[in-house]
Amino acid sequence: MKKHYVLFVCTLTILYSCVPSKTIIRNENKKVPEQYNDKVIDTSLNVAVIKWTDFFKDSNLEALINTALTNNQELNIMLQHMNIAKNEIQAKKGEYLPTVNIYAGAEVEKVGEYTRNGAVEKNLNINEGEAFPEPLKNFTAGLSASWEIDVWKKLRNGKKAAVLEYLASVEGIQFMKTQLISEIASTYYELIALDNQLIIIEQNLDIQKNALRMVKLQKEAARTTQLAVRRFEAEVLKNQSNKYEVQQKITENENLINFLVGRYPQNVIRNSTNFITKVIDSIDTGVPSQLLANRPDIRRAELELSASKLNVKVAKANFYPTIGIKANIGLEAFNTKFLKNTPESLLYSLVGDVVSPLINRNAIKAEYKNANSRQLQAVFEYEKTILTAYMEVANQLSNKQNLQKSFNLKEKQVETLKEAITLSIQLFKSARAEYTEVLLTQREALDSKLEIIETKRDQLLTNVKLYQSLGGGWH
Incomplete structure (x- = not known):
């Protein structure tokens, strides 16, 4: 009996010595800069902790988001993946009973x-x-x-890995919610901006038609040429064409919103008034280290990394008896x-x-190597997710500041060109300006009005993206 015991111990020792080992030479890096763009920020305030219902104060937009969180097909597909991961825990738990x-x-x-x-x-x-x-x-x-x-904890580690993967799928759901909310809000603001662009084009068409009538009268009085009439007619036709292009974009954005909320194309209820004067809310960003707790994609990557470490232990245990x-x-x-x-x-x-495996253990060795490679993949994915999160916030903060400066200048530009239109028409009537100056002024005025609408839209989109980048939107 003693000889059998010694033989058994020796056999286990030989098998254990044959188990390969691989040292992971790279560990995950959780370090992030202390501030965004080296600016001192109040760490006690962070917009990411605000519920999306409090961040978006438009009742029409809130209704769209609520519908999407229930009906969006892609989100529901992810929910089923989460349920599958949850069932996997039950299956793994049953393996060691x-x-x-x-x-x-x-x-x-x-x-x-x-x-x-x-x-x-x-x-x-x-x-x-x-x-x-x-x-x-x-x-x-x-x-x-x-x-x-389960002497080597293979089954218990497998169950723990399944739990972590389930938790990662839960974070994946939260991250998808932030993306969905951000996409709906961005498309909604894009739609409102297009409505205002359409109004500006229609107003400009009225101005251009009045200018065309004026030029025709000037032509009849032999104070200008047919060329001027044709140039003004061409400008009217050009803007009529632009009007249909904007209408097509409105249709496409409405259909995109309807798709995101899981319904067939229909009119999207919205309030497009007072768009230019809409106040852009300030954003409290907190400090970069808060991204580790607030961003669902970072938490998901961290959980997947922990699961990959356990999967390496599971793969290694396959070499044991x-x-x-x-x-x-x-x-x-x-x-x-x-x-x-x-x-x-x-x-x-x-x-x-x-x-215990003795001969031809290539499949087990290959799986062990794959588990180590997947762990390294998870480390790099975790580092990339943190780096991406910081970069997104830094970009949006810079964009927010520059857009505000740009908007202020464009406001002055619009007011200046409004006065220039009136002045150019008066000068043209008194034969002190060429018709080309009137055309150019009207064209520049239209472009400036469209540009300031786009800048206001970009300001709203930047706020949405900054809110999402900081980790808000899933509460």
């Missing part, structure tokens, strides 16, 4: 006389009336159990009336075994 089955069976068998079993039955000294029934029936009923003893126990207890007889006769019909067994 004993498996108990109940069974019952019946069979009938007729062996040939010129076989070993047949010859034995014929040559037994059996008294008359006590011969084997032919054909021989057999009835069984009982319980069977098996259990893999598997220790299992099997037990069986039941009743067996060739006639059902004998099943109740115990202990004669009682059967039981208890088996313990140790199984």
Whole structure:
């Protein structure tokens, strides 16, 4: 018995020494700069903790987002992935618990006389009336159990990894919510901006048509040429064409919103008034380290990294022996009336075994190497996610500041060109300016009005993207 024990220990030692090992030379880096763009910021305030219902104060937009969070197909697909991950936890948990089955069976068998079993039955000294029934029936009923003893924690680590992957899928849902809310809000503001551009084009068309009538009168009075009339007509036609282009963009943005909220194309209710005067809210960014707690994609990457570390341990445990126990207890007889006769019909067994891969372990080695590579992938993905998050916030902060300066200048430009239109027409009537100056001034005025609408739109979109980049929108 002592020799068998020594042999068993030696065998385990040899198998353990054959297990490959690989050191991960790179660890995840959680360090981020202390401030955004080296600016001192109040760390106690962070817009990311504000609920999206409090951040977006437009009731029409809020209704669209609520509908999307219920009906969006892609979000619902992700919810099913989350449920699959949750079920995987239950499956992994069951792997390291004993498996108990109940069974019952019946069979009938007729062996040939010129076989070993047949010859034995014929040559037994059996008294008359006590011969084997032919054909021989057999009835069984009982319980069977098996259990893999999780000595190396392979099954428990697999279950922990499944839990982490489920939690990562939950964070993935939250991240998708932030993206969905951001996309709906951005498209909504884009739609409102297009409405205002359409209004500006229509107003400008009225101005240009009045200017065209004026030029025609000047032509009749021989104070200008047909060329001027044609140039003004061409300008009117150009802006009429632009009007239809904007209308097409409005249709496309409405359809995109309808798609995101999971419904067929229809009119999107919105309030497009007072767009230019809409106040741009200030954003409290906090400090970069808060991204680690507020951004769902960073938390998901961190959970996936932890799961990958456990999966390496699981893959390594495949090199170790598997220790299992099997037990069986039941009743067996060739006639059902004998099943109740115990202990004669009682059967039981208890088996313990140790199984370990010995030769041709290439598949296990390959899986172990893959698990290590996936862990490194997870490290790089985690680092990339943090870097991307910081870059997104820094870009939007810079964009927010520059857009505000640009908007202030464009406001002055619009006011200046409004006065220039009136002045150019007066000068043209008094023959102190060419018709080309009137055309150029009207064109510049239209462009400036469209540009300031685009700048206001970009300011609203930047606020939305900054809110999302800081980790807001999933509460």
